Structures are given as structure tokens and as C-alpha cells.
Amino acid sequence: MVLHYKCPHCGSDMIYDADTGKLACPSCRTRLDIEEMDVPREPAGEATETVTWHCNNCGADLMALPETAATTCSFCGAGVVIAERVTGDQSPHYVIPFTVSKEEAIKAFKKWCRNGLLTPKGFMTADRIKSITGIYVPFWLYDLNSRARVNATATKVRTYTSGDYLYTETSYYDVYRELDLHYVKVPVDASVKMDDRFMDRLEPYQYSGLKEFKPPYLAGYLAEKYQFTDAELLDRAKNKIRSYIESAIGSSLSGYTTVTRMSEDIETRNVKSHYVLLPVWLVVYDYDNFEHNFVMNGQTGKVVGKPPLSYGKIAAWFGGIAAGVFLAMKFLSLAMGGGFL
């Protein structure tokens, strides 16, 4: 079964509106408060591998892949939510709705290409953007508890003079530390399609923006359901906190001249994990007969990807500035800075 949100006044397709945070009708400007809407709690049918659905607008029969939770009709563009994939035990716990609109995402794409200043000739004028798609990407948010037990030997060295003599006094210590560490909302993306490196670099999301999940947030966007369980991704979550545990141990052992760690026992437990959908803008553009991706955090506007650069134009630009190498290097690092892979 598909959930298809029709305007109660004029019958147009309603979509989630990033500017107002409401379900909006693009024709008559009717807006509905999603938090007050009723949603089906139980699955309307089996979440089978591939589902076929019928578009009420244009009558087309369409297929939705096993991971699709929300999609659009390829004939008339109507946005629908696949009910079985977002209800019952398939229901996300929370969602961060889009706050960056499609217009803002396109504007940001152009700015990111520096309005063509450094991109190859014709890049900005040609219609390079093949598609711009708002996708809700499935993530697990882990609350983790780590217990670390560390044995070390340490020394403190003190030197002082007395009379004609310089004394060095070394004290030896057996050190034992037990740390109880808590990490909340460690995100790991649970989608096969999205590149993990991209997803990690889109962080951080502001978790104060988490809303209790309701299907209308997905209206007009694509959404995927998780393709890995929280148990399957636990190791990735543990890896993400490894360096924090390391530095917590390090600072618990400060104050000595030397520290030699003899043994270290770290146990990390998954206290709780939440299934959430996080907003991502995916821009596919075409350059040099290749497709390139640019992704943007749909909540904060942070951009990850790499625009094509014209080395001729970069040279000309620096030539115009005609300053020393130092300045050129500085500009180059500025030009290359921010969010590049």
C-alpha cells in the first residue's frame, strides 16, 4: 500500500516543505501540521522484496525496490510513501526533516563551483546537473557504553640541586585505571548505495532537530529503509569512538614523566540504538563524460564532493593577482578548502 498525500482542498499532490516544516500544497498553499497528523501504526501488508504500486494520479503501475521506503511516480512525479516499509517494526524511530530546500541546494551547488570562476569553460552555462534528489538516508544512532581497564607502569622524575650535587630522583608507580565512558548518538549509515566516506563527512547533524517519525515527512522525497541491522553495523560504531576512548585513557594517565601501558581491556556495549532517517541532497552532474556526485547535508547545508577545476583558469586567476608564491599558495589552499575529498 502506498501513502499518497492529497490536498484536502484542491486535490493536488502535497509535499514536505523544508521552509515551513509542514506538509504543503504547491497549488493552493494549504499547509498541514505533520506532528498532529494520524499515521498508520501497523503494516498494511507484507514488506515483500519488490512491491508493485499503482499511481492514483496517472494510473501507472510501478515497482519499488526492496530498499525503497519513499519514491516518486516516474510518469507524473507524484510522491508516495511505501506504507509497509515505514510502519510496524520497519518504522524509523526518528527523522531529521530537510531544512535546506531544493532551490537553496542548487544555489549552494553553484556557489560551490565558485560560480564558474575556477571550473572549465562552459561548465556553468551548460546544463550539467543531471539530477538533484532529496534522499532520506537510513542511519543507526548508537548509545554506547565502554569500560576500559588499563594497567601501566609510570615514573615521575624530579631533579634538584643540593650543595654541589645535582640529584635525579625517579619514583616508580603501578597504575590501574578503570574508565566508564558513555557515548550518545554515534551515527552509522545503514544504506548500501550511499558511499560511507561521503556519509561520514556530511556529519555532524544537529540531533536537536530529531522529530518523532511520521510518514508525511517523506512526501515528495526519496527514502531508503535500512539494509543493515544495528547488530551488523556495531563494529563500525565502535571504530568511530576508538580515538575518543584512546584520548580518555591518555588523559587519565597524565601527570607522569613516562607511562608504559602493560595491558588494556576495552569492552563496548550497545546500550540502545535508534533507527533514524537523515536528509541528504544528492546532485549528479556530468563532466568529461563521467558522472560526478556532490552531496549536501540537508539539515546544515554542509557540502562534500569535488568540483572539476580548470588548471588554466586557476593559473590565469593567480596571474591576475600577480603576487608572490606565498599568496598564491594561500589562495590555492583557500580555493581547495572546505569539504573536498
Ligand SMILES: [Zn+2]
Ligand atoms: Zn491544495
Ligand SMILES: [Zn+2]
Ligand atoms: Zn503517476
